[in-house]
Amino acid sequence: MALKITVIGTGYLGATHAAAMAELGFEVLGLDVVPEKIEMLQRGEVPMYEPGLEELLRKHVAGIEGASGRLRFTMDWAEVADFGDVHFICVNTPQKHGEYACDMSYVDTALESLAKHLTKAALVVGKSTVPVGSADRLASRLAELAPAGDEVEMAWNPEFLREGFAVKDTLHPDRIVVGVRSERAEKILREVYAAPIGEGSPFVVTDFPTAELVKTSANSFLATKISFINAMAEVCEAAGGDVVKLAEALGHDDRIGKKFLRAGIGFGGGCLPKDIRAFMARAGELGADQALTFLREIDSINMRRRGQMVEMAREALGGGSFLGKRVAVLGATFKPDSDDVRDSPALNVAGQIHLQGGQVTVYDPKGMANARRLFPTLGYAETALDAVRGADVVLHLTEWREFRELDPAELAAAATAPLILDGRNALDPAVWRAAGWTYRAMGRPAA
Numbered sequence: 001m002a003l004k005i006t007v008i009g010t011g012y013l014g015a016t017h018a019a020a021m022a023e024l025g026f027e028v029l030g031l032d033v034v035p036e037k038i039e040m041l042q043r044g045e046v047p048m049y050e051p052g053l054e055e056l057l058r059k060h061v062a063g064i065e066g067a068s069g070r071l072r073f074t075m076d077w078a079e080v081a082d083f084g085d086v087h088f089i090c091v092n093t094p095q096k097h098g099e100y101a102c103d104m105s106y107v108d109t110a111l112e113s114l115a116k117h118l119t120k121a122a123l124v125v126g127k128s129t130v131p132v133g134s135a136d137r138l139a140s141r142l143a144e145l146a147p148a149g150d151e152v153e154m155a156w157n158p159e160f161l162r163e164g165f166a167v168k169d170t171l172h173p174d175r176i177v178v179g180v181r182s183e184r185a186e187k188i189l190r191e192v193y194a195a196p197i198g199e200g201s202p203f204v205v206t207d208f209p210t211a212e213l214v215k216t217s218a219n220s221f222l223a224t225k226i227s228f229i230n231a232m233a234e235v236c237e238a239a240g241g242d243v244v245k246l247a248e249a250l251g252h253d254d255r256i257g258k259k260f261l262r263a264g265i266g267f268g269g270g271c272l273p274k275d276i277r278a279f280m281a282r283a284g285e286l287g288a289d290q291a292l293t294f295l296r297e298i299d300s301i302n303m304r305r306r307g308q309m310v311e312m313a314r315e316a317l318g319g320g321s322f323l324g325k326r327v328a329v330l331g332a333t334f335k336p337d338s339d340d341v342r343d344s345p346a347l348n349v350a351g352q353i354h355l356q357g358g359q360v361t362v363y364d365p366k367g368m369a370n371a372r373r374l375f376p377t378l379g380y381a382e383t384a385l386d387a388v389r390g391a392d393v394v395l396h397l398t399e400w401r402e403f404r405e406l407d408p409a410e411l412a413a414a415a416t417a418p419l420i421l422d423g424r425n426a427l428d429p430a431v432w433r434a435a436g437w438t439y440r441a442m443g444r445p446a447a
């Protein structure tokens, strides 16, 4: 009989995982503790912007016309425990307030709420990004609380999806990593990830701590790559070099690779910044803090890029105060194809200039509602052109395709001064300069 699957937590990770499992043909029950989220999902609506996710949900959510009906949602823990053979825990693990460590309370609560109702055999699979050692601790808690005792087992299966590509990354993962303690657990997870999802994807079987570490070390490596190229950008700025050419030339070396070498205002979002901090905090607890002191530097290179962008804008405006200066900001989200503004470098730069007296107007293709909620005192415009109207300087801070497709000539006519600073090295300098703009970018010579 086919396995029945539950997904606990319906954020980026959980909603996508639930829809993907239904797409594979499994019966899926999703749980969330937020009633509004459940109501939206039941209507086939997604609480965030994620390309392709709404279409996938609408293909499967029970009650939607033409849908397979394989995907349902609930808030009832007993129903979830009774329904599922495999329970995926996909709740978030944010940074603790005022600390580097990660807040495990959502994971702990989810596991405990589920465990109490587990009266039959089940595999509980953690997917959230957690400090190494959590799976072992949660397995003990599960054994203590689950009425079914030995019949219930824990496994760890980190998720590597990127926002903006969540559906693609879930349906076509570049690897599947499972931390297991028995052949039975491995067999179940191989069944879950059988073709077509696992087709061509390496399946790595390992222990709990290694599975947990794959995720945190992958994110640390990616963060390191970005901060490395941003450090090179700082050197290029001092030496008159061009970091874009440098990255291109470095990337031709297969051992280095082209990806994640785009210099600019650095990384943000709900994952990389908090994951490297939580990793450092955990290494400290384990007595291995020296091994990760380099991540402190990665974090500080990243954070100072934001201030450097502000200084670049100040200098471009002639130095001195931002008072009375009109600053157009293109981009509010931490990356394109997402409406996520969590720890967004773009919004941070906009906020700093605003707090220093600049008259800031922000436009973002999908992030306006979230940006307004987080930073209500900034100015907002409905289009890029409206944001640029009357601007003394334009800052390009999130590399949406829409911004690359703008007509620089039209924008030049609307701005007070055709001066653009590219904080993402994503616009074509030749095109903007040909339309009369003074174009400057982080890590590149002035002209």
Ligand code: UDX
Pocket: 159, 160, 161, 162, 163, 164, 219, 222, 226, 259, 260, 261, 262, 263, 264, 265, 266, 267, 268, 269, 270, 271, 272, 334, 335
């Ligand atoms: C990341 C990991 O990529 C993913 O595997 C993990 O599961 C979750 O964390 P995500 O947070 O969606 O995914 O974003 P990602 O695409 O990694 O970008 C992170 C940040 O780095 C963005 O702010 C992006 O603008 C920035 N970035 C990325 C750069 O500044 N330069 C680059 O070359 C690449």
